[in-house]
Amino acid sequence: MATLNSNIPAGPLGQKWQKHKFNSKLINPANKRKHKIIVVGAGLAGGSASATLAELGYQVENFVFHDSPRRAHSIAAQGGINAAKNYQNDGDSVFRLFYDTIKGGDFRAREANVHRLAEVSVNIIDQCAAQGVPFAREYGGLLDNRSFGGAQVSRTFYARGQTGQQLLLGAYSALSRQIGLGAVTSRTHSEMLDLVVVDGHAKGIIVRNLKTGEITRHVGDAVVLATGGYGNVFNLSTYARGSNVTAIWRAYKRGACFANPCYTQIHPTCIPVSGDYQSKLTLMSESLRNDGRIWVPKKPGDRRSPQDIPELERDYYLERKYPSFGNLAPRDIASRAAKQVCDEGRGVGETGLGVYLDFSDAIQRLGEDKIRERYGNLFDIYHEITNESAYRTPMRIYPAVHYTMGGLWVDYNLMSNLPGLFVLGEANFSDHGANRLGASALMQGLADGYFVLPATIGNYLATQKPDQRPKTDHAAFKDAEHSTQSMVDRMLSMNGKRTAASFHKELGKILWDYCGMARTATGLKKALELLPELREEFWSNLRTPGNASEMNQSLEQAGRVADFIELGELLCLDALTREESCGGHFREEHQEDGECKRDDERFAHAAAWEFTGVGKTPVRNVEPLVYDEIKMATRSYK
Amino acid sequence: MKVRLKVWRQKNAESPGGFETYDTPDLNSNMSFLEMLDVVNEDLAGRGQEPIAFDHDCREGICGTCSLVINGKPHGPHRKVATCQTYMRSFKDGETIVVEPFRAKPFPLIRDLVVDRKSFDRIIQSGGFISVRTGSAPDANSTPVPKIHSDLAMDAAQCIGCGACVAACKNASAMLFVSAKVSHLGLLPQGQPERDRRVMAMVTTMDEEGFGSCTVTGSCEAVCPKAISLDFIARMNRDYGVALIKGEPRRNQASEGGA
Structure with a gap:
């Protein structure tokens, strides 16, 4: 049996992280230079961790299977990133973000980790704005916010419908700066195929160069996996085609525990499947639910076109079942509700596996220009794929696999049960419980990489002597x-x-x-x-x-x-x-x-x-x- | 529908390459272009032949991994989309489609339709950032940014780094790519302290990597999947001129390492 010690610090919830940082071991600058850290992945978590560890003075070697560290699938996140800034004065606080996240995860996440996530969320926004991430702004020049599923406050920061792209490019630029300075060695086209465990500690990886086929050994004082989620196990998903489980799976086969693999997220607003040739499903950002209304016909088998179905014969089922959250109900709930109405024979579109996401009320209320400004690029994507204009006719959407809350087990320091193996971002299991709320993945990836790991990795490295690192x-x-x-x-x-x-x-x-x-x-x-x-x-x-x-x-x-x-x-x-x-x-x-x-x-x-x-x-x-x-x-x- | 493909096949950078002709199996016009290639590859593999190597990942037009010159146009027939967002309904039944890699000296070929775009990374590494150590940032609202500047910066920041601009340019110039990053950061107050040295360093690296000069024909803007505007090139030229006149040291002569 593996030993699972969560290492949650003692003390009141709100003081745990501050106290833990103070009690964590520091490595003196001269010794930092001697420690080498292997980081696999350069998405939000891996990119931000590599850059920050290098800034601190560690030697970092970063591996990605892509041709560049700017390609990871974090780049495709559309909607936004949560932070408890309370810039809107609408009652938000660190505690409320913490509580919403724990509740959103159906009380299956670790309390102390989630509170820490909510605490550092505010620093992330500061960091990203300073890097030049062009967040949406109001005319006064200050940052704009919007609300997102599962929350009743507006705490989501965004950059049009491309927030993931902009945050990733921010982390990539910080990483690039460190590569340019020689502090990070970047290895692209390099796929990790095994974890090397020496005397029970993670000390290296085996890598295949995807250009030449060469297999090489790499040693470090610690190994950090930030290799994303495993949703492509379902084949059809909103993940990039290259996203895979290999790095964490092979670590699992070397002794790292895999926690809660069954916690998978099915996102409610994706473009429905159209044929068996299909290679991927495309997400339509959840932010659309701020202005779009979801409905199906009341009568099963109603094949009339949506414009011909009168108001009284429509069932706005989320508004009916969840009057206080309405169309902003969390993802798991919205997805199951869509499945239910389709199972009842009320689904729309050719396959009957779809529901309407209707913007006609919003267009009437705000005008087409405002809707175009908010969601233009999403409407464009929808048009490319379906050849339909969502300005004229409701979108058809259906749930699709989108995120995995499970992953390698980690303690409060983000270290797995294998000493020396750290796991960040979607690849670990710790913060989202059984369901992730919208705009929380970007927050967790960057929290882990910019603020958590750099503070906790010293606790392990302080026990390791760099001159006694094993040889390859x-x-x-x-x-x-x-x-x-x-x-x-x-x-x-x-x-x-x-x-x-x-x-x-x-x-x-x-x-x-x-x-x-x-x-x-x-x-x-x-x-x-x-x-x-x-x-x-x-x-x-x-x-x-x-x-x-x-x-x-x-x-x-x-x-x-x-x-x-x-x-x-x-x-x-x-x-x-x-x-x-x-x-x-x-x-x-x-x-x-x-x-x-x-x-x-x-x-x-x-x-x-x-x-x-x-x-x-x-x-x-x-x-x-x-x-x-x-x-x-x-x-x-x- | 069915189409005939003329595809560039090349084992590696050292071996000579050439076009091979393939007749596709039955296709659905709602397939994406890359899904069509998947079908062709499954067919080839089933017949014991080596599938066509091509780059792709997110398949929703944002990661910048996919490439391909389709019938002479980088990213295919439509404006403002990447290859992965191109659908077979844009082609005619029975049409012959020519598929080639992005060709440019700074993008050496790896295999078939896959090229190496690391030169772009090296340009960013030389200056495409704002130097800000993690943890040192002030409150995000302490620096207001006029919405108009922030929106324009976002227009430039949308670049996906695919390299189509280079592939389309008769000079293999990377000016659109570099100017997008220079403009994005140069438009924001946070980017001002390094504005001069950034443009000098990035342009120097761009030249060293072997990208050609810009003669403002605009083919880059025409094929850009994010419709990055040529205006940004003008903006970069102005920044470069200002930095030159001010005598900002070129990257290699910089007295401090940028840390």
Whole structure:
């Protein structure tokens, strides 16, 4: 059994982080220069961490599989970033942001981590504005805000519909500055394929150069994984096609615990699936729900065009069911409600899997120009994909996989149960519980990278002597390189009949059908029969064209799909074991009037799974969630 | 629908390359161009041939990874979109479509349609930032920014760093890319202290990387997926001239390291 010590500092909630920072070990500047830190990923978390650690004086080596550190999928986040600035004077505070986030996560997140997140949120905005992030402003020159799902205050800062892009380019510019100064070594086209563990500590990684196929060993005093979420396990999702689980999965197979894999977020406002050729789903920012009204016809099977359906025959179901939050109900709730009305036969569009997001009232109230200013680029994207104008006819939307709250288990210092392995951003599990609120992912990625890790990593590094760092000819490095090489060789030599892409499609369908928006014990058990069969077929019938010593995109994909299939099994097992409904994890057996029914007696904990071998049942470790300052309540948005 | 593809295939930078012709399987006109390539690649792999290597990631026009010159135009027939936002409904049934990589000396070819755009990163590393250490920033509202400046900065900041501007330019000039970053930061009060040295350093690196000069033909703006305006090039030229007259040291002669 792994030891899970959350290392939450003692003391009142509001003072924990300040106290912890004071009690954390400092590394003197001369010694910082001697410590080398490996950072994998350059999204909001990895980019900001690399830049900040280098500013502090550490040697940083940053790895990305992309061609540039500016490409990570953080760039696609549209809506905004939350911060408890209370610039709007509408009653916001650090405590309210903290409470909204804990409640939004259905009381399945760690109290102390979430409070810290809310505290540092205000520094993030300052930092980004100073870097030149062109946030939206009012005519007086001060920052503008908008409201976002799950909150009744306006605390979301934004840069048109491209907030993620602008924040990422801010982190990238800070990182670029450090690369230019020689403080960060940037390795692009470099995919991490294994974690090297020496005497129980994470000390390095094995990397394949995607241009040349060369496999190399890299050593550091600590390894930081900021490699994003695993939503592409569903194949169709709003993630970038390259987003994958490989880095954290291979760390899991080296002993890091994987917490709450079943907490996946299905985002309510995406463009519906149109055909089986589709490679990805496109998100329409949640900010659209500020002005758009969601509805379906009251009558099942009503095929009239939306303009022909009179007001009285429309069901604005979110406004009806959740009068106080209305169209701003949190994502998990809005998604399930959409599924429900479609299951009742009231869905719209060709497939019947869609609901209307209607702007006609807002256009009437504010004028088309105002709507264009707020959402123009989103309406453009919608038009490109569907060939329809949302200024004239309501958008059709449907939920799609968008984010994963689960990830590698970390303590308060963001260190996993493997000493020396730190995990940031979406790749870890700690802050969003069972459901993430809108505009909170950007906040967490940057909080972890700019403010948390730089303060906590010293606690580990102070126990490590840089001159005693293992060499890359250590047996653990040889072993890890060997196992990477044999996996590559095996995938290339199988010469079967099916491509990795065809396995990915099949995997995605199994997961969406049995482990999607609504889950049942029967369905999950079925998936747990199908997935091992799929894994066995993969390893006997895969065909990977090309060879290992050059750019080979089929080989890259095959390795990622292999890991996704194994993850799929863990995801379903976690979903089956968690016999309750909470946030994005909805078990049909556990509901009350269609709403989630938690079981706090049995499941007020994080489940951190420990690898025991492929095809073997992993060990389920438990970290109880203790709430000192707040009471767990039934989440209500009515 | 079906189309005939003439695709540039090249094993690596050292080997010679050439066009190969492929007839696609049946397509749906609502497919994106990249989904069409996925279908062709599955078909090739199924027949034991090596799939076409091409760059892509987010497939929603924001990451800047996808490239391709389609029928002679970087990012294909439509204005203001990237290749990944181009749909097969823009082509005719039976049409022959020519697909090539972004060609420019500072973008060496890696394989087939994939090129290396690291030269862009090196330009940013030489000065495309505001030097602000984490934790040292004042309250965000302590520096008001007139909305008009902030909006214009945002217009420039939208650049996705794809390199289409370079691919479209007969001189392989990177002026649109560099001027977008120079203008974005130069328009904001936070960017003023380093404004002169930034433009000098970035232009110097741009030249060193082998990008050509700008002769203001405007092909870059025409193919830019974010419609970055040529005006920013004028703005950068002005900034460069001012810095030159003021005698701001060029990057290599800078007395301090920029830290």
